[in-house]
Amino acid sequence: MIRIPALLPEEHVYSCFVRGRFLSAQMHLSDKEFFSMNQLPYHWLRSQVPLCGNMNAVLELMSVSLEQQFKLRLLHTPFAPWLLSLPNDLKPSDLTESNVRNNMEESPFNVDKRWKFCPHCLAEDRTTFGVSYWRSFHQLPGVLICEKHKVALHSHAELRYLAFKLPHHFLNGSEELVVDADWQHRWQPFIYRLSRHLQANPEWGRDVSNYIKRQLQIEGVIKSTHRPLFNNLFKSMREDVGMACLAGLFTRFARNNGRMPNILWLTLSGRSQNKGIRHPLYWLAILFWLRDELPELRFLREDR
Ligand SMILES: [Zn+2]
Secondary structure (H helix, E strand, O other): OOOOOOOOOOEOHHHHHHHHHHHOOOOOOOHHHHHHHOOOOOOOOOOOOOOOHHHHHHHHHHOOOHHHHHHHHHHHOOOHHHHHHOOOOOOHHHOOOOOOOOOOOOOOEOOOOOOOEOHHHHHHHHHHHOOOOOEOHHHOOOOOEOOOOOOEOEEOHHHHOOOOOOHHHHOOOOEEOOOOOHHHHHHHHHHHHHHHHHHHOOOHHHHHHHHHHHHOOOOOOOOHHHHHHHHHHHHHHHHHHOHHHHHHHEHHHHOOOOOOOOHHHHHHOOOOOOOOOOOHHHHHHHHHHOOOOOHHHHHHHOOO
């Protein structure tokens, strides 16, 4: 069986899994043989899908305790924003499945889903730990700049999936991500700070819809008669955050074919055909819009 090494600071679970395969001398196997030998479902390693059966199988391999698996997911995958979608009847540690089909989960979202790394972190990690590794915070949706070094992250065309390679493999020939839109710069501190807040307070996401409704003066249970109100509110949201931002987050805005969903209605009304857990980008887009107004987001505005 594969021997999984200890996780390094903020290391993504799949990065540790990749290192485990190296350390267990299982690189000579084909990928299919490798998964089969370790009794895991064969799958592509994707950077931004922390809630799926494949991730769960790897977490089970790393720890038998459910509480420990939750901690690994919380601290070592880009899971924290998913806590914005925590259903009322679930404990944070019970949120283990999004119930969206694996291959469908990412298609509505237009953020760069490739694996990313910071060349400065890479150099430091090699000095400190003797290895380069993939950091979970660099895989958060819309993250393009390293929080610590304030430089653009790098990626590579091959990095849509992680083919059992560590970042140093891509050091020559990687591309620096382009960060040219205003909203992208404003998104960076927002997504990092909000994710850290959720990591430290996993229950915080439960009340987010109430904070938003109070701020938007939406009272009572949302009914179809609220639709005109939502249309007006979403018009304001579109004007405030800008179409470049919505197109950068959601595929249907990027396509520009007139079929643009009302993000506020979809997210707050609970009236959609989507049976799974709401993807965090919906909540994130709304909170990004209201980030300067909501008192509960004061922590985003504090200087650190
Ligand atoms: Zn860095």
